Amino acid sequence: MSNNLWVYAPGFLNAAWIVFAVTILVIIVSWICGLAAALGRTSSLKPVRWLCSFYIWFIRGTPTLIQVFIVYFGFPQLGLKLSPFVAGVLALGVNSGAYVAEIIRAGLSAIPRGQMESAMALGISRHKTMTTIILPQVFRIILPPLTNEAITCLKNTSLLSTITVMELTLYSQMLIATTFRPFEFYIATAIIYLVMTTVLSQLSAYLERRNSRSLA
Numbered sequence: 001m002s003n004n005l006w007v008y009a010p011g012f013l014n015a016a017w018i019v020f021a022v023t024i025l026v027i028i029v030s031w032i033c034g035l036a037a038a039l040g041r042t043s044s045l046k047p048v049r050w051l052c053s054f055y056i057w058f059i060r061g062t063p064t065l066i067q068v069f070i071v072y073f074g075f076p077q078l079g080l081k082l083s084p085f086v087a088g089v090l091a092l093g094v095n096s097g098a099y100v101a102e103i104i105r106a107g108l109s110a111i112p113r114g115q116m117e118s119a120m121a122l123g124i125s126r127h128k129t130m131t132t133i134i135l136p137q138v139f140r141i142i143l144p145p146l147t148n149e150a151i152t153c154l155k156n157t158s159l160l161s162t163i164t165v166m167e168l169t170l171y172s173q174m175l176i177a178t179t180f181r182p183f184e185f186y187i188a189t190a191i192i193y194l195v196m197t198t199v200l201s202q203l204s205a206y207l208e209r210r211n212s213r214s215l216a
Contacts, residue, residue, distance in 0.1 A: 005184055005185075005188060008175060008185075011171055011175075012168070012171065012188065012189075012192060014166075014171075015167050015170075015171040016168060016192050016196070018165065018166060018167045018168075019154065019157045019167045019193075019196065020196070022085070022088060022089055022092070022157050022160065022165070022167065023150070023153055023154045023157060023196075025089045025093070026089055026092040026093045026096060026153045026156075026157075027093075027096070027150050027153055028093070029089060029090065029092075029093025029094065029096075029097065030092075030093045030094075030095075030096030030097040030099075030100045030149070030153065031097075031100060032093075032097070033093060033094055033096075033097025033098070033100070033101070034096070034097040034098070034099070034100025034101040034103070034104055035100070035101075036052075036097075037052040037055055037056055037097060037098065037101035038052075038100075038101040038102075038104035038105045038108065039130075040052035041053060041056075041101070042108075052101070055098060055101075056098045056101055056102065058098075059094065059095055059097070059098035060099065060102075064091075064092070064095050064156055064159060065159050065162065067091050067094070067095050068087070068088065068091040068092070068159055068160065068162065068163060069162075069163075070091070071087045071090055071091040071094075072084065072087040072088070072163045073163075075087070084160070084163045084164050084165045085165055087163060088157070088159075088160040088163060088165050092153060092156055092157070092160075095156075096149055096152070096153050096156075099149050099152075100146065100149060103142050103145045103146060103149065104138065106142070106145075107138035107139075107141045107142040108134070108138055110138075110141050111134055111137055111138060115129075115133060115134065116129055116130075116134065119133055140211050143207060143208055143211070144204065144208065146204075147200060147201065147203075147204035150200055150204075151197045151200050151201070154193070154196055154197060154200065155193065155197070158193075161173065168189045168192055168193065169189060172185040172186060172188070172189045
């Protein structure tokens with residue numbers, strides 16, 4: 001790579017910061033949507049179960065890029081115009097939420113049903129049982145797949161270049177359009193993504209080790 005690449009380092013750092021901010025917000029939105037959908041599928045209300053199942057089915061069965069376009073280009077026709085940043089966070093968060101819901105559902109299935117029944121027999125409410133007994137166990141089980149989904153969220157931020165969010169991919173494309181050096185800039189972008197995904201993986205490994213020690 002040319003040493004001149006370092007001239008563009010501040011721009012890459014700024015774009016990487018946008019990727020980081022988007023990823024954190026997407027993870028938060030996805031966990032909210034995923035938890036709501038996973039619990040909704042166990043609701044005693046049939047319309048709630050149907051709505052949550054439809055959400056998961058629709059999101060998992062359609063391309064992420066199309067979902068981004070629906071939110072950014074389609075919502076204005078319904079009177080809801082969002083900035084590229086907000087539209088991107090919402091689209092990717094709702095998308096990831098469907099996968100998080102399935103991860104949480106699998107985690108809940110791994111917990112013996114008797115725990116809920118025993119807690120309720122002792123007079124503990126369903127809500128308190130879920131938040132203080134069931135979900136902490138579920139979190140330990142689903143941490144690895146949640147990490148994989150977080151990494152997917154990070155990589156999916158590259159799709160937001162299509163709606164003018166100035167993240168790494170769009171910044172690279174703009175530099176390539178003026179310098180005609182695609183190899184250097186795409187490699188630099190890939191390396192930055194690799195560093196960020198590695199950090200997420202190491203953080204997950206640390207949390208897993210910490211949970212293992214707490215259970216020992």
